[in-house]
Amino acid sequence: MAEPDAADFLRICRLPGAWARQPAWRLLDTCFGNAARFLGVWEAWQQDPDRPALLHYVGLSQQALLPELLLGAAHQTPGRRALASALAEQCQGLGPGFHRISLHHGQLLLTLCVGELQPMLRQQRFDADAIFLDPGPAGLVEGAPWNLFGIKALARLARRESRLALPANRPAWTDAALKQCGFVLDPGLELAAAGLAGAEFQPAWHLKIGPSTAAAAVPGAGARCAVVGGGLAGASVAAALARRGWQVQVLDAAELPACGASSLPVGLAVPHVSVDDCALSRLSRSGLRLLLAQAQALLRPGQDWHASGVLERDFEPDGPATDRWHAQACWVKPAALVQAWLAQPGVQFAGRCRVASLRRQAQHWDLLGDRGQLLASAQRVVLANAHALPALLQACRRAEPGLDIAEPPRALTAVHGQLSWALHSAQAGQGLGPFPPFPVNGAGSLLPWVPLAGSQAWYAGATYSAAQDPQQTEQQGHQANLARLTALLPELGRQLAPLFAAQQVQAWRNTRCVSADRLPLLGPLSNGPDLGLWVCTAMGSRGLMFSVLCAELLAAMWGGEPLPVEARLAKQLEALRGRQRPAQPAAAGALGVAGRPMPR
Numbered sequence: 252m253a254e255p256d257a258a259d260f261l262r263i264c265r266l267p268g269a270w271a272r273q274p275a276w277r278l279l280d281t282c283f284g285n286a287a288r289f290l291g292v293w294e295a296w297q298q299d300p301d302r303p304a305l306l307h308y309v310g311l312s313q314q315a316l317l318p319e320l321l322l323g324a325a326h327q328t329p330g331r332r333a334l335a336s337a338l339a340e341q342c343q344g345l346g347p348g349f350h351r352i353s354l355h356h357g358q359l360l361l362t363l364c365v366g367e368l369q370p371m372l373r374q375q376r377f378d379a380d381a382i383f384l385d386p387g388p389a390g391l392v393e394g395a396p397w398n399l400f401g402i403k404a405l406a407r408l409a410r411r412e413s414r415l416a417l418p419a420n421r422p423a424w425t426d427a428a429l430k431q432c433g434f435v436l437d438p439g440l441e442l443a444a445a446g447l448a449g450a451e452f453q454p455a456w457h458l459k460i461g462p463s464t465a466a467a468a469v470p471g472a473g474a475r476c477a478v479v480g481g482g483l484a485g486a487s488v489a490a491a492l493a494r495r496g497w498q499v500q501v502l503d504a505a506e507l508p509a510c511g512a513s514s515l516p517v518g519l520a521v522p523h524v525s526v527d528d529c530a531l532s533r534l535s536r537s538g539l540r541l542l543l544a545q546a547q548a549l550l551r552p553g554q555d556w557h558a559s560g561v562l563e564r565d566f567e568p569d570g571p572a573t574d575r576w577h578a579q580a581c582w583v584k585p586a587a588l589v590q591a592w593l594a595q596p597g598v599q600f601a602g603r604c605r606v607a608s609l610r611r612q613a614q615h616w617d618l619l620g621d622r623g624q625l626l627a628s629a630q631r632v633v634l635a636n637a638h639a640l641p642a643l644l645q646a647c648r649r650a651e652p653g654l655d656i657a658e659p660p661r662a663l664t665a666v667h668g669q670l671s672w673a674l675h676s677a678q679a680g681q682g683l684g685p686f687p688p689f690p691v692n693g694a695g696s697l698l699p700w701v702p703l704a705g706s707q708a709w710y711a712g713a714t715y716s717a718a719q720d721p722q723q724t725e726q727q728g729h730q731a732n733l734a735r736l737t738a739l740l741p742e743l744g745r746q747l748a749p750l751f752a753a754q755q756v757q758a759w760r761n762t763r764c765v766s767a768d769r770l771p772l773l774g775p776l777s778n779g780p781d782l783g784l785w786v787c788t789a790m791g792s793r794g795l796m797f798s799v800l801c802a803e804l805l806a807a808m809w810g811g812e813p814l815p816v817e818a819r820l821a822k823q824l825e826a827l828r829g830r831q832r833p834a835q836p837a838a839a840g841a842l843g844v845a846g847r848p849m850p851r
């Protein structure tokens with residue numbers, strides 16, 4: 252019997268017909284293997300003029316997908332070999348966990364989940380439209396991982412009428428388990444030659460609201476969302492929603508976008524590393540992968556961003572420095588990224604629009620200015636206004652005392668910071684020391700070569716001082732940055748000291764918005780039913796990586812799409828985390844939208 256091809260799996264799942272002209276389609280593949288099936292599906296999707304605008308493919312794999320494995324596999328056609336090469340380019344560092352790989356200008360999203368089958372299934376929060384149950388070489392022998400619980404885990408991810416493709420030749424326990432879990436085998440759907448059978452999820456019982464059922468109640472494509480704040484956080488959310496068909500208006504108090512902390516001239520994106528690979532480390536890696544995809548798609552390499560790699564230098568007390576090379580790390584000019592996001596079709600920016608309060612109407616929110624004037628109306632609102640969030644939330648609570656709007660987060664801190672910088676050309680003839688060819692990061696950081704106005708600039712930073720600390724002068728900030736630089740790169744620090752002394756170094760100063768655990772806040776701002784008012788803020792010192800991650804998470808939660816990270820990691824970002832939630836009267840004050848639940 253021939254090995255089933257991707258086309259056989261598609262046929263069993265009534266594809267491509269079933270996905271025709273759908274806004275999104277979600278496939279789950281229990282055995283990603285060497286990606287042969289995925290490449291076949293990718294090819295079929297690409298060639299289909301009626302393809303869904305967004306295809307999600309969630310592939311489970313016990314082993315990391317190595318580029319060599321992909322390129323070495325005997326892919327059937329030159330077309331598939333070309334796709335394999337495109338995929339291989341993004342397959343660096345795929346260790347255990349979830350990895351979101353963005354392909355075909357972000358219209359094909361592959362979520363590769365590396366780990367044991369059942370734990371990986373438990374971390375999913377979406378309703379699959381079709382499931383490929385491929386048990387791998389071991390077959391469906393009853394035991395771990397394929398047993399009643401494995402089938403139950405699949406059923407939890409199915410929506411009514413989801414299609415399931417599975418081996419035709421299978422042991423008897425499987426059919427009993429399928430039936431018990433709500434799958435109905437369809438004898439008309441056997442592909443004997445390919446050894447495949449088909450089933451449909453048609454449980455006899457009422458289904459509890461699942462991610463996509465809830466998402467269907469959220470206003471979908473063409474609906475309006477207003478975003479308060481046109482920095483990295485707001486612009487990223489706007490672009491992620493617009494890619495899914497939303498009309499998004501971004502309002503900012505400033506005349507132009509990226510005028511707050513996102514006016515940072517250039518920032519580093521380096522994964523956080525910890526011995527226990529904590530949530531911050533894992534989230535930063537996921538964010539970096541998403542950021543790289545956005546930068547590649549939208550920015551000018553070498554001008555707006557550079558996949559430079561970054562040397563991380565850690566110092567043990569009284570010990571030598573430990574160096575670690577992050578090949579995937581990069582620098583990015585945040586304003587260029589913000590502008591690129593705001594230029595996406597479906598996004599509109601409105602400057603000089605300080606939102607002073609919000610007013611609830613029957614099916615939407617009104618956003619009001621300082622004089623109570625109407626600035627915008629939208630079904631959903633995302634507050635991405637950094638440390639100005641608490642004041643706006645207070646105003647909303649005062650304006651709408653009957654609504655269950657959460658109290659402003661107590662633990663948001665404003666942390667001021669300064670970068671010191673200069674153009675290389677300005678130092679001609681000053682006998683400059685050895686600038687490394689790549690950025691160096693540690694207790695401070697140096698970006699040695701960044702194109703600016705036809706020349707090259709260097710940036711050293713950064714200082715941290717909490718809002719309640721005495722305000723540092725620019726000169727104090729420069730001295731602190733020089734001290735950091737000298738600790739990081741002693742020779743360069745010594746050689747740059749005269750430049751600092753001669754006050755030939757410029758300063759850039761702004762304020763970060765930081766949460767108590769250094770993780771962003773993302774989610775609905777109500778303790779009970781979702782009022783359609785969300786927050787996306789507290790990007791801390793990692794706005795580049797976290798803004799993209801939060802935007803993709805928000806869009807996935809609103810659209811019932813697969814999450815780009817494990818559900819337990821997404822939960823760590825919950826906006827109201829760590830709070831006692833008072834019991835709520837059912838649906839009181841809700842906007843008539845079913846809440847997108849945060850990951851359970």
Ligand SMILES: Cc1cc2nc3c(=O)[nH]c(=O)nc-3n(C[C@H](O)[C@H](O)[C@H](O)COP(=O)(O)OP(=O)(O)OC[C@H]3O[C@@H](n4cnc5c(N)ncnc54)[C@H](O)[C@@H]3O)c2cc1C
Nearest residue numbers: 480482483484504511512513518519606639668793794795
């Ligand atoms: C010194 C320093 C160095 C840094 N280095 C790095 C780095 O190397 N890498 C990195 O990733 N990150 C770095 N960061 C952090 C990064 O700059 C921030 O995380 C990021 O810019 C935050 O983006 P944001 O959109 O949340 O906030 P902001 O960019 O501050 O945007 C908030 C916006 O909300 C608007 N707003 C506020 N209230 C209202 C209202 N009521 N109505 C309408 N609009 C409103 C503001 O005008 C502002 O434009 C650094 C920050 C500093 C200060």
